[in-house]
Amino acid sequence: MAAPIEFWFDFSSPYSYLASEKIEELAARHGRRVAFKPTLLGVIFRTTGGVPLTELVAPKASYFAHDFERSARFAGVPFRHPSVFPIPTVNAARAFLCLQERDEALAVRFLHAAFRAYFSQDRSLAEPEVLTALATEIGADPVALARGMQEPAVKDRLKALVDESIARGVFGAPTIFVDGEMFWGHDRLPQVERWLASGPF
Amino acid sequence: MAAPIEFWFDFSSPYSYLASEKIEELAARHGRRVAFKPTLLGVIFRTTGGVPLTELVAPKASYFAHDFERSARFAGVPFRHPSVFPIPTVNAARAFLCLQERDEALAVRFLHAAFRAYFSQDRSLAEPEVLTALATEIGADPVALARGMQEPAVKDRLKALVDESIARGVFGAPTIFVDGEMFWGHDRLPQVERWLASGPF
Numbered sequence: 001m002a003a004p005i006e007f008w009f010d011f012s013s014p015y016s017y018l019a020s021e022k023i024e025e026l027a028a029r030h031g032r033r034v035a036f037k038p039t040l041l042g043v044i045f046r047t048t049g050g051v052p053l054t055e056l057v058a059p060k061a062s063y064f065a066h067d068f069e070r071s072a073r074f075a076g077v078p079f080r081h082p083s084v085f086p087i088p089t090v091n092a093a094r095a096f097l098c099l100q101e102r103d104e105a106l107a108v109r110f111l112h113a114a115f116r117a118y119f120s121q122d123r124s125l126a127e128p129e130v131l132t133a134l135a136t137e138i139g140a141d142p143v144a145l146a147r148g149m150q151e152p153a154v155k156d157r158l159k160a161l162v163d164e165s166i167a168r169g170v171f172g173a174p175t176i177f178v179d180g181e182m183f184w185g186h187d188r189l190p191q192v193e194r195w196l197a198s199g200p201f
Numbered sequence: 202m203a204a205p206i207e208f209w210f211d212f213s214s215p216y217s218y219l220a221s222e223k224i225e226e227l228a229a230r231h232g233r234r235v236a237f238k239p240t241l242l243g244v245i246f247r248t249t250g251g252v253p254l255t256e257l258v259a260p261k262a263s264y265f266a267h268d269f270e271r272s273a274r275f276a277g278v279p280f281r282h283p284s285v286f287p288i289p290t291v292n293a294a295r296a297f298l299c300l301q302e303r304d305e306a307l308a309v310r311f312l313h314a315a316f317r318a319y320f321s322q323d324r325s326l327a328e329p330e331v332l333t334a335l336a337t338e339i340g341a342d343p344v345a346l347a348r349g350m351q352e353p354a355v356k357d358r359l360k361a362l363v364d365e366s367i368a369r370g371v372f373g374a375p376t377i378f379v380d381g382e383m384f385w386g387h388d389r390l391p392q393v394e395r396w397l398a399s400g401p402f
Contacts, residue, residue: 057250059370169260187388
């Protein structure tokens with residue numbers, strides 16, 4: 001089986017959410033799996049001098065707020081703009097990694113539950129209680145998760161991933177790598193699909 | 202017949218070029234015409250605080266240089282990165298408007314010839330000789346064009362269009378309006394098409 005495609009995301013990125021709802025089916029159509037890799041846009045923006053979508057100049061910021069919702073409807077994905085946005089996602093990313101070390105399928109269930117909670121149910125992933133509630137909802141042990149998120153190994157793993165993403169030129173999310181080729185944004189999924197279907201173009 | 206869709210562009214914008222090669226067929230599939238409207242990204246960026254793609258932080262800038270070419274291949278549009286980029290496009294925009302006042306079809310031929318000259322033949326539209334050569338190539342009078350570009354009415358028309366684009370929230374190019382709904386970027390053409398096909402979503 002060919003190498004998995006890499007899906008770099010931040011739980012506070014609406015376009016990461018939209019793409020997360022499509023990427024596994026897309027990969028499966030071409031015999032691939034998805035390696036989900038969290039990063040932290042806050043750190044990336046501080047390091048690279050980038051600007052979050054919400055801190056853009058006024059006309060651009062209001063366009064994007066509209067585009068999130070329209071793009072979600074276009075993709076057929078439920079979306080409700082969170083009342084607090086963006087949020088710190090370090091805890092959510094650690095929770096994902098903590099689960100991923102033990103059970104990949106469970107971690108992916110958490111990922112989808114967390115994205116949907118934040119972007120369609122207005123549940124802030126910055127709140128530890130939301131994360132433990134999500135653990136319960138997907139059948140994970142909330143007490144073990146709360147403890148695991150604080151483990152040095154999990155913290156180190158996230159730090160290493162953020163460093164790796166920056167070293168590899170990731171400047172926003174979602175960023176998808178297919179056999180080393182980098183694609184940024186949910187709107188590049190058609191190009192990802194062609195690359196998977198018929199190779200480099 | 203329904204109102205034309207508006208296509209706001211800058212001759213120095215690669216994604217405007219890519220979209221310009223698709224927009225008329227797309228509109229025609231839904232019984233629409235295209236109203237081509239030049240604006241000047243240089244003025245827009247100065248006014249709104251935006252940043253040209255080429256002045257972005259390093260990883261983003263090099264990604265975009267790659268994305269221009271890959272997106273062109275994906276779209277099946279010839280593309281060669283111009284050796285001078287970006288360029289001032291005030292003269293090219295005035296040339297387009299000058300032709301548009303006399304003959305819409307001729308102006309549209311000029312638009313396509315100019316975009317292709319810059320983005321596939323490395324001919325800089327900042328050079329007045331390139332503009333007059335293009336006029337000759339599309340069957341327009343180069344002397345009349347050179348004179349027309351300097352007319353106060355043409356200069357005023359461009360200034361009015363730039364002001365209008367800023368007033369309507371345009372912050373980049375291409376920007377497409379369909380019955381008042383704004384879409385930014387060639388990668389929103391699929392959304393434009395759905396909007397045209399089945400109305401607001």
